[in-house]
Amino acid sequence: MTAYRYSGIPSAIAMEARRTLRSPQYGHPAYREVAGGYGPCRLCLRTFAVGREDRLLFTYQPFMEPGSLPAPGPVFVHAESCARYDALEFPPELRDLPIVVEGFRAGGSLAVQQRVNGGPPEEVIATVFAMPDIAYAHLRNGEAGCFMARVDRCFACD
Numbered sequence: 001m002t003a004y005r006y007s008g009i010p011s012a013i014a015m016e017a018r019r020t021l022r023s024p025q026y027g028h029p030a031y032r033e034v035a036g037g038y039g040p041c042r043l044c045l046r047t048f049a050v051g052r053e054d055r056l057l058f059t060y061q062p063f064m065e066p067g068s069l070p071a072p073g074p075v076f077v078h079a080e081s082c083a084r085y086d087a088l089e090f091p092p093e094l095r096d097l098p099i100v101v102e103g104f105r106a107g108g109s110l111a112v113q114q115r116v117n118g119g120p121p122e123e124v125i126a127t128v129f130a131m132p133d134i135a136y137a138h139l140r141n142g143e144a145g146c147f148m149a150r151v152d153r154c155f156a157c158d
């Protein structure tokens, strides 16, 4: 069975946004506020304690390949330090959120978009990766549409 690796945004980007209070990729001002929603934090992939944790909102662009069409959008991270999620287990705190899995070909073109409808997200992820030419996937919020996390096949894990 194929293993999948789930990861938050690069630590360097979150740390630079916290340090400069700007979007590292775009230069737009970042906005700090008390969490008014669950988020999640795109670095540790945990949901926010609403009304109790501070978070930082900034513009993030998740596509890294040269030639791919950028898709900048708003993301939140904890305003204070937290640890990047990078594990073979589906992020536990995302399990109950509305999720759309998007499968991309190498180069960043969208191949498939599939909504998790109450079942295990792992099943939808396996279905998406079983399609031809899928290089990686993104998890997006199925209501707000924002990028939440990246999923890769873990070849060294089989």
Ligand SMILES: [Zn+2]
Pocket (backbone or CB within 6 Å): 041, 042, 043, 044, 045, 046, 077, 078, 082, 083
């Ligand atoms: Zn966090």
